[in-house]
Structure formats: C-alpha cells, structure tokens
Amino acid sequence: MKDSRYPPDWPQLALDKKQSxxxxxxxxxxxxxxxxxxxxxxxxxxYRLRMAVHHCDYDPGNNSPSNLMALCSSCHLHYHRRQQGNISLGQLSLKFY
Incomplete structure (x- = not known):
C-alpha cells in the first residue's frame, strides 16, 4: 500500500535526486x-548500499530540492533513529546474519 502523503510523481522525484x-x-x-x-x-x-531519499523536515509532502537528501540505507536509518518522522515501525531496519 502506497503512503498517500507522497505525491504521485514521488518515484520520479526520488530517482532524479539520486541521479543528481x-x-x-x-x-x-x-x-x-x-x-x-x-x-x-x-x-x-x-540493502546497505541501497539509496533512499530523505525529507529533511520529515514531511513527505515537501519535495522542494532543498528539503531532499540522497542517503545510503545506514545514513537514512541514522536520521530516523529517535525521531518522530514519517516512517512506520519496522520500515527502516538493517538485518545482519
């Protein structure tokens, strides 16, 4: 189920940021x-080398370029740790075996 707080063009916005x-x-x-x-x-x-696009203000509706950061999974998790961000429990995790 897609999070309705993201705009319909989010996949393209995220790809553009990663490419930039x-x-x-x-x-x-x-x-x-x-x-x-x-x-x-x-x-x-x-998984560790997967790139995510982070909203600096934790608002998935604010997609201005200055609010977006392209981060590896570890760094994205760092920003959301102990934050009241827009992620659900278990959405960001790293599994090591």
Missing part, C-alpha cells in the same frame, strides 16, 4: 547501487 548526486550518499560519501547493480553481493550488502 551520482548515487553517492550525501552524508557519508559511500557509492550506492544503481538499479540492476549489485549482482554477486550478499543481500545484506545490497
């Missing part, structure tokens, strides 16, 4: 995976 930073995390500088990359990596590595 060449798939490099704006917090830690790690090179994230582009769609289709990561063959041969463990599932956990692919």
């Amino acid at each position: 930073v060449s798939w490099v995390c704006e917090r830690c500088g790690v090179q994230c995976l582009k769609p289709g990359d990561g063959k041969g990596l463990l599932k956990e590595e692919r």
Whole structure:
C-alpha cells in the first residue's frame, strides 16, 4: 500500500535526486547501487548500499530540492533513529546474519 502523503510523481522525484548526486550518499560519501547493480553481493550488502531519499523536515509532502537528501540505507536509518518522522515501525531496519 502506497503512503498517500507522497505525491504521485514521488518515484520520479526520488530517482532524479539520486541521479543528481551520482548515487553517492550525501552524508557519508559511500557509492550506492544503481538499479540492476549489485549482482554477486550478499543481500545484506545490497540493502546497505541501497539509496533512499530523505525529507529533511520529515514531511513527505515537501519535495522542494532543498528539503531532499540522497542517503545510503545506514545514513537514512541514522536520521530516523529517535525521531518522530514519517516512517512506520519496522520500515527502516538493517538485518545482519
């Protein structure tokens, strides 16, 4: 079920943001995976290197470029830890085996 707080063009907005930073995390500088990359990596590595687009003010309706940050999964989780953000319980987690 898609979160109705996001605009219909969110997938394209998020892709544009990721492409604008060449798939490099704006917090830690790690090179994230582009769609289709990561063959041969463990599932956990692919997850860790997945890029997300973060709303700095935690409002998914505010998609101004200055409010968006492209982050790796670890950094995105860092921003949402202990925050009253727009994520549901369990939405952001890292699994290690």
